[in-house]
Amino acid sequence: MAAIIQNFEDFKLNKQLVEATKTLGYETPTPIQVKAIPLILAGHDIMGIAQTGTGKTAAFLLPLLMKIKFAQGDHPRALILAPTRELAMQIDKNLTELAVNLDIRHVCIYGGIGPKTQMEQIDKGTDIIVATPGRFLDIYLKGALVTKALKTLVIDEADKMMDMGFMPQIRKILEVIPVKRQNLLFSATMAEKVRTLSEEFLAFPEVVEVTPQATTVDAVNQMIYKVPNFKTKINLLELLLKNEDIFNRVIVFVKTKAAADQIYKYLSRKAAGAVRVIHANKGQNTRINAMEEFKGGTIRVLVTTDVASRGIDVSMVSHVINFDVPLIYEDYVHRIGRTGRANQMGEAVTFVLESEEYHIEKIEKLIRRPILIQKLPEGVKIEKTDFQEGQKMAMDIDLQKRKEDPTFKGAFHEKSAKKMLAVKAQKDKQAKKIKNDRKFKRK
Numbered sequence: 080m081a082a083i084i085q086n087f088e089d090f091k092l093n094k095q096l097v098e099a100t101k102t103l104g105y106e107t108p109t110p111i112q113v114k115a116i117p118l119i120l121a122g123h124d125i126m127g128i129a130q131t132g133t134g135k136t137a138a139f140l141l142p143l144l145m146k147i148k149f150a151q152g153d154h155p156r157a158l159i160l161a162p163t164r165e166l167a168m169q170i171d172k173n174l175t176e177l178a179v180n181l182d183i184r185h186v187c188i189y190g191g192i193g194p195k196t197q198m199e200q201i202d203k204g205t206d207i208i209v210a211t212p213g214r215f216l217d218i219y220l221k222g223a224l225v226t227k228a229l230k231t232l233v234i235d236e237a238d239k240m241m242d243m244g245f246m247p248q249i250r251k252i253l254e255v256i257p258v259k260r261q262n263l264l265f266s267a268t269m270a271e272k273v274r275t276l277s278e279e280f281l282a283f284p285e286v287v288e289v290t291p292q293a294t295t296v297d298a299v300n301q302m303i304y305k306v307p308n309f310k311t312k313i314n315l316l317e318l319l320l321k322n323e324d325i326f327n328r329v330i331v332f333v334k335t336k337a338a339a340d341q342i343y344k345y346l347s348r349k350a351a352g353a354v355r356v357i358h359a360n361k362g363q364n365t366r367i368n369a370m371e372e373f374k375g376g377t378i379r380v381l382v383t384t385d386v387a388s389r390g391i392d393v394s395m396v397s398h399v400i401n402f403d404v405p406l407i408y409e410d411y412v413h414r415i416g417r418t419g420r421a422n423q424m425g426e427a428v429t430f431v432l433e434s435e436e437y438h439i440e441k442i443e444k445l446i447r448r449p450i451l452i453q454k455l456p457e458g459v460k461i462e463k464t465d466f467q468e469g470q471k472m473a474m475d476i477d478l479q480k481r482k483e484d485p486t487f488k489g490a491f492h493e494k495s496a497k498k499m500l501a502v503k504a505q506k507d508k509q510a511k512k513i514k515n516d517r518k519f520k521r522k
Contacts, residue, residue, distance in 0.1 A: 084113045090120070092145050095180035100141075103176055104188060110135035110289040112329050116142050119263060124281045127265040128288040130416045136173050139233050139263050143207070144174075146231070151184045153204040154228040160212055160249070162240045164189035165370065170235065171209045178241040183207065185387075190214045191362075198223040212240070212248040233263045234276075240488045241272035242407050253280055267416070268409045297417030299399075299448045301427045303439065308469075310404060310462035312365065312430045313342070317349055319400070319428070320380060327397045328373075331382045334403040336360050343382045343400065353378035385410050411442045434472035437479040440442045450469050 084090065087100045087108060111129040118125055119142035129135040130272045143157055161167040177405035178185070181210055183292050185207040189196045194217060197499035201208070201223055208215070208224075218224050234240065240249070249364070262281050266273050269441055277284065306312050315404075333339045336358040343356035355378050376395075385405065396418040419423025429450065443449055455461075480487045 084108055085118075087141075090141070092141060093148070096141060096144060096177065100137075101175045102396040104180070105137070109138070111287065112138045112141070114263050114287045114289065115481060117141065118285045118287065119143070119261075120145060122261060124262045125264065126281060126284040126286045127263070127431075128267070128286070129265060130267050130271055130412060133289060135265050136170055136235070137177065139235075139265065140174055140177050141171075141231070143231060144181060144183060146176055147183055147206055148181070150184050150206055152228060154206045154225040155178045155186075155201075155205050156228050157207045157231040158215070158226075158229055158252075159207065159209045159235065160215070160240070160252070161209065161235050163209070164211055164457040165366070166189055167209050167211055167360055168367070174207065175181065175210065186207065188214045188218060190217075192273050194218055194221070194223075212245045212252060215479055216248055216251060223419070229256045229260055231261045232256065232280075234264050236404065236413075237264050237266040237276060238268045238270045238409050239413065241270060241276065242409070246276065249276065266500050267412050270409060299415050299425045299427050301415065301429070303429050303431050303450050303452045303454065305431050305433075306455070306465040307435075308432065308462055311459065312432075314431060314460045314462065316342070317346070317401065317454065318404065318456060319348070321377065324420070325397070327379065328376070328395055329395055329398045329400060330414075330417055331379045331380060331400045331402050332359070332405070333382065333384060334406070335356065336384060337489070338380050338403065339384055346380060349457050352380065354380040356382040358384040370417060385414070396425060398425065399427045401427065404431055404435040404442070406428060406438060408438070408442045408445045412446065432472060434475040434479075437476070 085107070087105060090108070092100075111127060111133050115125055115127055115138040119139065125139075129136060129138070139159075147156055159167075159170055161170055165188045167187055171185065171257070176186050184203075184205045186200045186209070188194070188196065188208060188210045190211060190213055194214065198213070198218055198221065202219065203425065212323075213223070234249070240246075254355050260344075262284070264273075264277055264284070265280060285414065304315060305321045306315060316331065318331065331342065333342060339356050339358045343354055346354045353370060353372075355368070357366045357369050361369075373381045385407070399415050399418045401411070401414060405414065415425075415427035418427060429439070439450065477487075
């Protein structure tokens with residue numbers, strides 16, 4: 080009969096790790112930790128399905144540190160891969176905190192800055208490397224990384240890794256690291272690409288699933304505001320953020336870098352409190368500083384794209400606002416997982432255009448629950464939809480209907496058909512005129 084896990088001592092971790100958990104305020108192990116840590120310590124390959132905010136990082140770091148124990152040799156014995164530099168940095172920070180009482184060396188490598196300093200750190204000797212796939216390969220191909228001592232591979236947020244197109248790079252990494260190793264894969268959802276990846280390199284994995292796939296955390300109240308256009312979204316955002324007591328620490332998610340900059344500038348002009356923006360085009364130092372200010376409570380509102388959002392691990396986020404509905408539906412789960420963390424309640428508010436309702440229906444199927452529709456609050460200025468935005472939304476709706484029903488003929492199809500008939504009639508008329516002119520000349 081398996082032992083009942085009630086505290087971190089029950090995992091039979093060493094004294095240094097138990098002390099670190101106490102210092103960090105870890106009291107009771109989370110479900111993912113209870114299920115995963117014993118299996119990892121026993122040497123099994125793991126497929127972990129767990130949302131952000133469930134304690135999954137400690138679920139793989141604690142047993143990893145227990146197995147490595149102390150500094151040894153010059154070459155890394157464990158590799159942790161993450162999709163973005165922000166997440167890699169967050170994992171490395173957690174590693175520093177948990178290994179505070181241990182003589183273990185670790186290096187975090189990622190793009191956006193030159194590799195020279197990172198290569199020098201590796202050259203001094205390291206036990207664990209936390210990396211983004213691209214930078215790992217860059218440094219390996221420069222001959223600055225020796226992989227023969229690797230015994231453990233961790234791939235975190237595998238679903239996001241696949242969405243961002245890292246599959247070819249991961250396959251190359253698998254070719255240059257030892258075949259005999261322990262593999263740990265963690266994902267918020269079991270997307271088809273993740274399943275394919277797991278089949279390629281996991282050997283008879285133990286599946287650890289603490290919640291049904293893609294379900295959203297119960298500590299998050301989710302709601303929708305239906306809005307007619309972009310300008311009304313902006314007005315609604317401004318109105319909500321005026322209530323600083325309730326919306327006291329907010330992450331605003333948008334689809335594009337351009338939209339992130341636009342919303343940031345607007346909120347800054349409107350004096351919506353301290354605001355920062357992060358996305359892939361922002362410099363590394365700018366992004367790090369913005370993250371630290373947000374975590375420290377110096378700024379109240381952080382505007383970000385999905386790519387830049389990885390690694391936002393803040394326990395007191397009051398609200399996540401989805402300014403745009405994500406087109407990768409699993410991203411909705413990742414986004415709202417940034418609130419409702421560490422036993423705190425949170426709220427996720429999504430602004431939905433008519434052309435985005437299709438995607439909300441898909442998200443509701445994914446998370447297996449309806450999202451509550453709220454009436455627009457009093458005082459929101461409803462703007463008139465301009466012609467271009469209206470045309471684009473109508474085209475998007477037509478495309479969605481055609482996707483569901485290939486026989487569907489929408490308004491734009493009819494207009495195109497009429498235009499084609501008019502062009503054909505004009506061509507026929509011109510051809511007939513040319514033919515008549517030729518007959519006239521022969522006469």
